[in-house]
């Protein structure tokens with residue numbers, strides 16, 4: 001991740017958040033109230049752990065969180081979080097997530113990012129690929145009525161990703177958080193009302 005020392009980067013340092021990305025999720029939570037006390041949440045692409053810090057405060061001690069990332073996520077000071085290091089595209093990692101969650105998920109979040117090449121079209125396509133994988137994982141984990149939130153870089157394939165989500169969710173919103181970098185093409189797809197069977 002780029003570490004330009006902008007307003008949100010400095011704010012994260014001051015307030016003890018591990019990532020400036022936490023402010024994007026904070027804004028989404030303020031606007032759409034996606035997390036509730038006691039929720040079970042899976043966070044895909046969780047390192048270094050900024051989103052999990054925010055989610056922990058929202059779901060409280062009765063909630064349950066599972067974070068997964070290719071990178072190691074340093075331990076968090078909460079009893080109710082399991083951290084898994086691994087590649088979420090691999091079925092055995094998906095199985096470990098399911099086991100660690102201990103029940104169907106209320107919410108699956110994905111801030112998954114490919115290693116950026118700087119070639120916008122390529123980065124867009126790889127980000128769409130990650131959303132499709134995250135969608136597939138969410139389909140296997142969510143309880144009926146559940147929520148899926150995923151980052152994607154905008155581009156010509158975005159519409160087909162949205163159409164695919166529409167087959168499983170009652171409502172899809174496109175959200176551009178104020179904390180996203182001005183030059184970034186990222187948006188978040190907020191899919192609510194999962195209509196599948198879940199676990």
Ligand SMILES: C[S@@+](CC[C@H](N)C(=O)[O-])C[C@H]1O[C@@H](n2cnc3c(N)ncnc32)[C@H](O)[C@@H]1O
Pocket residue numbers: 001018019021022044045046047048049050051052068069070071086087088089111112113114
């Ligand atoms: C933008 S960062 C996430 C930041 C995080 N939301 C936070 O607030 O700390 C994106 C993460 O996606 C992870 N990632 C990318 N591809 C992955 C994969 N196939 N499996 C697991 N994690 C992956 C990267 O390692 C990276 O840590």
